[in-house]
Amino acid sequence: MKKQTPPNPAVKRLSLYLRHLEALAAEGSRNVSSTQLARRLEGTASQVRKDLACFGQFGRRGVGYDVAALANHLRQVLRTDHVRNVVLVGAGDLGSALIRFGGFGRRGFKFVAAFDVAPRRVGANIEGVPILHIDQLAAAVHNYHVKLAVVAVPSWAAQQVVDQLCQAGVTGVLNFAPAALDTPGNVSIGQVDLAASLEELSFRVGAD
Amino acid sequence: MKKQTPPNPAVKRLSLYLRHLEALAAEGSRNVSSTQLARRLEGTASQVRKDLACFGQFGRRGVGYDVAALANHLRQVLRTDHVRNVVLVGAGDLGSALIRFGGFGRRGFKFVAAFDVAPRRVGANIEGVPILHIDQLAAAVHNYHVKLAVVAVPSWAAQQVVDQLCQAGVTGVLNFAPAALDTPGNVSIGQVDLAASLEELSFRVGAD
DNA sequence: GCATGTGAACACTTTCACAGCT
DNA sequence: AGCTGTGAAAGTGTTCACATGC
Numbered sequence A, B: 001m002k003k004q005t006p007p008n009p010a011v012k013r014l015s016l017y018l019r020h021l022e023a024l025a026a027e028g029s030r031n032v033s034s035t036q037l038a039r040r041l042e043g044t045a046s047q048v049r050k051d052l053a054c055f056g057q058f059g060r061r062g063v064g065y066d067v068a069a070l071a072n073h074l075r076q077v078l079r080t081d082h083v084r085n086v087v088l089v090g091a092g093d094l095g096s097a098l099i100r101f102g103g104f105g106r107r108g109f110k111f112v113a114a115f116d117v118a119p120r121r122v123g124a125n126i127e128g129v130p131i132l133h134i135d136q137l138a139a140a141v142h143n144y145h146v147k148l149a150v151v152a153v154p155s156w157a158a159q160q161v162v163d164q165l166c167q168a169g170v171t172g173v174l175n176f177a178p179a180a181l182d183t184p185g186n187v188s189i190g191q192v193d194l195a196a197s198l199e200e201l202s203f204r205v206g207a208d
Numbered sequence C: 001g002c003a004t005g006t007g008a009a010c011a012c013t014t015t016c017a018c019a020g021c022t
Numbered sequence D: 001a002g003c004t005g006t007g008a009a010a011g012t013g014t015t016c017a018c019a020t021g022c
Helices: A008-026 A034-040 A045-053 A067-078 A093-100 A134-143 A155-168 A194-205 B008-026 B034-040 B045-053 B067-078 B093-100 B134-143 B155-168 B194-205
Strands: A064-066 A084-089 A109-116 A129-133 A148-151 A172-175 A188-191 B064-066 B084-089 B109-116 B129-133 B148-151 B172-175 B188-191
Touching: A008 A034, A008 A045, A008 A067, A008 B194, A034 A045, A034 A064, A064 A067, A067 B194, A084 A093, A084 A134, A084 A155, A093 A109, A093 B093, A109 A134, A109 B194, A129 A134, A134 A155, A148 A155, A148 B194, A155 A172, A172 B194, A188 B194, A194 B008, A194 B067, A194 B109, A194 B148, A194 B172, A194 B188, B008 B034, B008 B045, B008 B067, B034 B045, B034 B064, B064 B067, B084 B093, B084 B134, B093 B109, B109 B134, B129 B134, B134 B155, B148 B155, B155 B172
Parallel strands: A084 A109, A084 A148, A109 A129, A148 A172, A172 A188, B084 B109, B084 B148, B109 B129, B148 B172, B172 B188
Antiparallel strands: none
């Protein structure tokens, strides 16, 4: 029983555990064991227990974990127990699709605005999310208390956009541009590199 | 000497090296050192050298790496030295955006067809890529010698789609559905979990 | 009996340090 | 001098094994 820094990969797995727990709750399960949780995740039961132990003692020995209680704990850890406001920068094809893709909303995130510079986009909206000119970014970030941003701009524009976001007070950026970004130490960046992911697969698959 | 199995994270970094090398080539550099390569990648020079050493000896001591030659070697390793055909399954918002997103094409991948079941989508096309009914998947995979697939269907449909892909002969799947997939041992899957990525950031950012 | 929580063993990655080539 | 390639050391993450409790 202690308070070590959580292994980085463990945090990634928390989301997966939470998703599985929600599925279990939906089908009426009240308890779940580490073995059951691990099964679908191609992980081991030990790993599940270790991961969860980083954040507290949630289980009952001999019984397992209470599905609803554990889900609530994980939501607290991930800070998705209340809705989190998010802004999107870059309302092109990919950005639009990320808003229309309902997955973020279902997990407690809400896009309050999208930003772009193209005159033909500014003023429109995507599924009700208004597209504003990027000049209004700082104001929106402030008004909506936004801490998280999704960046889907061309890579040559990414660094500049991130600078603006940091200055506006955003502290987490999910970046889809294939570019390494410099940020001040208090800002976390998450990188989603679609082309690199496919190249990695290409390597594993091997020859044509 | 060498010929060890490449560390998994090293493969991921190869794509990033390659991208940086292409940028260097475009601006006319002929040589680059591991230190220079590492700079932009927030890695260390040792790591760059170790990563590259897994796949051969590409550098010249005292000099560094030849930009063009190293890029070619990496493309060979990643199997992107020739165009690789890819199919998309799921022509919804996300799937369409992935085709329109030019990033895959720029790195040697070509979408030869998209597949869906919705009658209003089948028969249309996205940037010239035809949307076919999924019944025609096996034929297309065979005709175009497709080994890689991108899956952007709802998660409840993902497993079934992957089963069909495997049966058709695909050996690598990049899956955007938030679901863990069972595949035969010869099929690699790459997972891109957008919601989980944002949740991970949410954790790091902490309190509102 | 069964399942958690956890220290200890193990495996994998990264960093260090330096030999060897230019 | 500068830079690569590589074994050895350090660090990080995962699995094992079992004590503890239901």
